[in-house]
Amino acid sequence: MSTHKTLTVDLGDRSYPIHIGEGLLDTLPDLVPLDLEGRSVFILTDQNVFMPHAQSVLAAVKDLAARVEIKTVMPGERSKSYDTLQNVLNWLLENKVDRSSVFIAVGGGVIGDLGGFAASIVMRGIPYIQVPTTLLSMVDSSVGGKTGINTAQGKNLVGTFYQPVAVIADTKALETLPDREMLAGYAEVVKYGLIDRPDFFEWLQTNRGGVLDLNADALMHAIATSCEAKAEIVAADEKESGKRALLNLGHTFGHALEAEAGYDGTLLHGEGVSIGMVLAHRLSERMGLCTAEDVKTVTQHLEQAGLPVHIPFQTNADVLMNTMMSDKKVRKGKLTFVLTKGIGKAFLNADVDMKDVETIWNEALSR
Amino acid sequence: MSTHKTLTVDLGDRSYPIHIGEGLLDTLPDLVPLDLEGRSVFILTDQNVFMPHAQSVLAAVKDLAARVEIKTVMPGERSKSYDTLQNVLNWLLENKVDRSSVFIAVGGGVIGDLGGFAASIVMRGIPYIQVPTTLLSMVDSSVGGKTGINTAQGKNLVGTFYQPVAVIADTKALETLPDREMLAGYAEVVKYGLIDRPDFFEWLQTNRGGVLDLNADALMHAIATSCEAKAEIVAADEKESGKRALLNLGHTFGHALEAEAGYDGTLLHGEGVSIGMVLAHRLSERMGLCTAEDVKTVTQHLEQAGLPVHIPFQTNADVLMNTMMSDKKVRKGKLTFVLTKGIGKAFLNADVDMKDVETIWNEALSR
Numbered sequence: 001m002s003t004h005k006t007l008t009v010d011l012g013d014r015s016y017p018i019h020i021g022e023g024l025l026d027t028l029p030d031l032v033p034l035d036l037e038g039r040s041v042f043i044l045t046d047q048n049v050f051m052p053h054a055q056s057v058l059a060a061v062k063d064l065a066a067r068v069e070i071k072t073v074m075p076g077e078r079s080k081s082y083d084t085l086q087n088v089l090n091w092l093l094e095n096k097v098d099r100s101s102v103f104i105a106v107g108g109g110v111i112g113d114l115g116g117f118a119a120s121i122v123m124r125g126i127p128y129i130q131v132p133t134t135l136l137s138m139v140d141s142s143v144g145g146k147t148g149i150n151t152a153q154g155k156n157l158v159g160t161f162y163q164p165v166a167v168i169a170d171t172k173a174l175e176t177l178p179d180r181e182m183l184a185g186y187a188e189v190v191k192y193g194l195i196d197r198p199d200f201f202e203w204l205q206t207n208r209g210g211v212l213d214l215n216a217d218a219l220m221h222a223i224a225t226s227c228e229a230k231a232e233i234v235a236a237d238e239k240e241s242g243k244r245a246l247l248n249l250g251h252t253f254g255h256a257l258e259a260e261a262g263y264d265g266t267l268l269h270g271e272g273v274s275i276g277m278v279l280a281h282r283l284s285e286r287m288g289l290c291t292a293e294d295v296k297t298v299t300q301h302l303e304q305a306g307l308p309v310h311i312p313f314q315t316n317a318d319v320l321m322n323t324m325m326s327d328k329k330v331r332k333g334k335l336t337f338v339l340t341k342g343i344g345k346a347f348l349n350a351d352v353d354m355k356d357v358e359t360i361w362n363e364a365l366s367r
Numbered sequence: 368m369s370t371h372k373t374l375t376v377d378l379g380d381r382s383y384p385i386h387i388g389e390g391l392l393d394t395l396p397d398l399v400p401l402d403l404e405g406r407s408v409f410i411l412t413d414q415n416v417f418m419p420h421a422q423s424v425l426a427a428v429k430d431l432a433a434r435v436e437i438k439t440v441m442p443g444e445r446s447k448s449y450d451t452l453q454n455v456l457n458w459l460l461e462n463k464v465d466r467s468s469v470f471i472a473v474g475g476g477v478i479g480d481l482g483g484f485a486a487s488i489v490m491r492g493i494p495y496i497q498v499p500t501t502l503l504s505m506v507d508s509s510v511g512g513k514t515g516i517n518t519a520q521g522k523n524l525v526g527t528f529y530q531p532v533a534v535i536a537d538t539k540a541l542e543t544l545p546d547r548e549m550l551a552g553y554a555e556v557v558k559y560g561l562i563d564r565p566d567f568f569e570w571l572q573t574n575r576g577g578v579l580d581l582n583a584d585a586l587m588h589a590i591a592t593s594c595e596a597k598a599e600i601v602a603a604d605e606k607e608s609g610k611r612a613l614l615n616l617g618h619t620f621g622h623a624l625e626a627e628a629g630y631d632g633t634l635l636h637g638e639g640v641s642i643g644m645v646l647a648h649r650l651s652e653r654m655g656l657c658t659a660e661d662v663k664t665v666t667q668h669l670e671q672a673g674l675p676v677h678i679p680f681q682t683n684a685d686v687l688m689n690t691m692m693s694d695k696k697v698r699k700g701k702l703t704f705v706l707t708k709g710i711g712k713a714f715l716n717a718d719v720d721m722k723d724v725e726t727i728w729n730e731a732l733s734r
Contacts, residue, residue, distance in 0.1 A: 082449075093521075121525050124513065148491065151460060153457075157460055158460075159491050
């Protein structure tokens with residue numbers, strides 16, 4: 001029995017545990033708050049994840065469950081589509097899913113978003129266990145209950161808020177994760193320190209190496225603290241009307257860069273967030289909110305981790321400003337920025353002078 | 368200002384009002400707990416309902432809303448499909464729906480189920496007002512938050528539980544409802560009396576004529592009491608695990624008949640429920656639970672209303688037994704029946720001898 005951490009996302013009768021630790025998949029049935037015995041279990045995964053991790057889940061549940069069905073979909077964002085969703089629903093229904101069935105999503109954000117959505121609408125919702133296998137999905141999708149697919153009109157425009165019955169984050173799964181994706185996930189870990197956990201940022205300054213080298217204890221602490229930080233913000237604002245917007249630190253700039261790069265792998269989400277966090281700090285400095293020293297500390301931390309802090313392709317400020325203003329978060333022509341008064345002191349501001357933003361883009365592009 | 372009744376469905380932070388009365392559509396903006404001013408309003412309806420009722424809603428909101436978009440779909444169960452759902456979602460997204468938009472479903476059960484589902488998943492859920500225009504949807508779909516579509520595998524297998532922000536039941540809408548549909552809705556009204564409201568059944572014994580002749584006060588009382596009865600059961604069991612099954616009084620027999628008839632209009636849902644309620648009382652009598660007098664009272668009430676109480680087509684008991692056992696409510700080969708100890712004294716029993724059920728079918732078929 002390995003040591004592991006458990007934290008509870010507190011949402012009244014929709015509360016659930018997140019278990020974090022090394023090798024947890026082997027004991028999955030002991031970690032979920034429902035008895036798998038005699039139930040039909042449906043596992044959704046992608047072809048990359050199938051071999052090691054979904055197999056571990058299968059091995060852990062197969063003697064207990066009445067039966068186990070497995071479906072793999074293509075890896076990548078394209079599987080978050082109406083077609084794949086309908087495909088998954090047909091698979092569930094043709095295999096006689098019922099309300100006592102259990103759905104397990106084993107994979108990164110795509111599998112979690114797609115699988116959670118399918119679980120939330122088949123038979124009007126069946127119990128759903130989330131097994132994130134990337135650092136990004138462990139620290140981001142584990143908390144918040146967001147599910148969804150993309151449509152011709154944009155990303156994540158159709159979906160539900162649906163809470164899993166448990167999240168099992170097995171740090172061993174990260175051993176098969178490509179370095180670049182590990183780093184992209186790490187940007188979101190740093191984000192939680194920068195929002196409202198200065199002590200955690202301090203800890204990362206010392207333990208960044210341990211986390212990135214997959215030291216089990218360091219990873220467990222980093223993931224648990226990230227989930228805790230997100231859970232605290234989400235519990236205060238489950239349906240995303242106010243405080244939850246703090247989680248967009250670095251995302252307003254980052255999304256514009258991602259959109260410009262074209263979601264083709266040129267710039268991963270976490271890489272955009274890394275650059276975006278630097279720019280959010282620079283904007284805050286320009287507005288007299290934080291110091292040049294803060295900007296330097298954040299930039300160095302990300303850069304030394306191996307994350308990009310400069311815009312890695314050619315573009316111009318006009319294009320980026322336009323992309324920013326067509327974001328779905330724009331309300332009445334105004335964009336809410338996450339600014340900061342220093343490390344771990346982020347806050348929301350809906351009244352930023354867009355000329356300052358343009359200056360930040362221009363400076364960043366001339367570096 | 369006409370008199371009307373308001374009742375609140377009590378579901379914590381998902382509570383909402385149901386307003387019932389004559390001519391309410393004209394004052395819709397005054398009846399909903401959100402300010403329509405400056406919002407984008409999306410109205411979904413079907414081609415039958417569009418002319419009188421959706422037009423009334425449009426007239427009531429158009430001066431207040433920033434803009435109003437209207438979409439009509441084909442009337443009938445076939446619109447509860449993946450294709451029509453995707454069509455409705457595309458319409459919303461192409462017209463730049465956002466989280467401050469309001470969705471209004473104006474129509475019967477199909478529009479409510481389809482529209483509620485679309486409203487619940489676009490942008491992960493936008494505010495939704497339900498305007499039921501049939502007696503069945505006023506007394507059934509107004510309470511419970513069930514949304515959904517049909518798939519190749521069966522009815523209502525994909526959907527959500529999603530509560531409207533308000534329900535507006537304008538009894539004037541029933542003036543355009545065909546008599547047969549009015550009667551089919553009335554079967555569900557009677558059902559609430561038979562479940563646990565013996566006083567209401569007594570009231571219906573006296574006021575059936577007033578209700579069916581669209582007397583505004585009688586209708587308002589019948590609809591309000593039905594919604595109240597359902598709300599009480601649903602509040603005790605929002606996600607349908609126990610007590611809510613009482614609402615299936617007459618439905619276990621009724622669904623088998625509907626399935627045999629082939630959902631082609633031969634037997635409306637409410638007509639199946641009417642026959643089913645008679646058979647549920649006969650089964651209860653056979654098991655020594657209620658009296659022959661109870662059976663007679665129920666049968667006469669329905670028959671005198673003009674509802675069917677005999678199976679109106681050729682079939683046989685084996686076929687009906689098989690259909691019953693393939694119902695989605697079967698768990699481990701057992702079917703839960705709603706039985707009764709007399710008028711307004713229904714209860715659940717998961718241990719009925721299927722030989723008794725077969726006898727009831729055979730008796731009914733030989734009448």
